[in-house]
Amino acid sequence: MKLIRTGAEWNPLWLNHLQKNHQIGLVPTMGALHEGHLQLVRKSKQRSDLTVVSIFVNPTQFNNSEDFAKYPVTLEDDLEKLSSEGVDYVFAPEVREIYPTPTKLRFDFGDLERVLEGKFRPGHFNGVGVVVSKLFHIIKPHRAFFGQKDLQQVGIIRRLVSDLSFDLELEIVPTHREPNGLAMSSRNVRLNPVEREKALMLFKSLESAKSGLFQGKPWTEIQKQVVADFEVEPLAKLEYFDLVNPETFEAHSEFSKNRKSSICIAAYIGDVRLIDNMPLVS
Incomplete structure (x- = not known):
């Protein structure tokens, strides 16, 4: 080399x-x-x-x-x-x-x-x-x-x-994840053990939202719940949690299995900003 x-x-x-x-x-x-x-x-x-x-x-x-x-x-x-x-x-x-x-x-x-x-x-x-x-x-x-x-x-x-x-x-x-689901990022090294555990909120929110959407729950209901979950966690600050077209990044208010879509999230855990996403329909 x-x-x-x-x-x-x-x-x-x-x-x-x-x-x-x-x-x-x-x-x-x-x-x-x-x-x-x-x-x-x-x-x-x-x-x-x-x-x-x-x-x-x-x-x-x-x-x-x-x-x-x-x-x-x-x-x-x-x-x-x-x-x-x-x-x-x-x-x-x-x-x-x-x-x-x-x-x-x-x-x-x-x-x-x-x-x-x-x-x-x-x-x-x-x-x-x-x-x-x-x-x-x-x-x-x-x-x-x-x-x-x-x-x-x-x-x-x-x-x-x-x-x-x-x-x-x-x-x-495709995104490579740690065994617990946390998306690998160079910024992860800045997380202390407690923050690293709280950082799982991003992945768990994506997983829960995906499951809920395929079960027929409305996107607005899912989004409100995730916002509420972050509001009660003092170590976390949510910036966005959106359902979008993964090519144009136009926001969707409803989920359709016949339309390309991904969920995108960004949040601070402590003073470390993390992002993640999950494809739903490609």
Whole structure:
């Protein structure tokens, strides 16, 4: 496994692989790797001749400076994990490599970025769009692998690839969960044991809602119950719990088995913000 810090280092390597018709898979990450990330790596290794994992904590997608400051950085541990998985290259640039000058370009993803995560994290998806575009241009992969846990981000990146005609294929890998159901996230390491137990509220709310909907309960009734459950838990603060179209993120007031839908949730547990989702009809 080779660690690369700049695009200039990567370019001759990329050209060599291009001449050999190698298919390149890219797994973009912000580090603090867990089993969910490694599932993406394994998928890339199945589908590609070589796998590049990027590790870059992107400052422009944080609308909360405290969240950025507290984001876990574990590069040495990450490199050990990736080496054990047989990754070919790790691209871990410094901020000045990705942003030699402040980026003035602004993306507007329309309605996709005005709801859910976009509503509560203004500017977040512009930062995602900029950094993902830069990674695609630098690495020039044939495929890029993302996790379903960040469902709205997946929608944003699909729009990015389509509208800017990136010549690559997106592969979306199902959310990887801990044995108790908690969605794996780099932010989980910031939870203390009590908070980790309370974080199960997200997954349990999704499961309960899915069961209720397929039993015929009205969505509004289910939503009100989840809001009430969070209101009585002092360690938790619910931001949203919505039934949406997983492609347009239009909110639904009713559930239909004949219409694509997912449930999305975001909540603070202590001072750690977590998100999760559950597909109902795909």
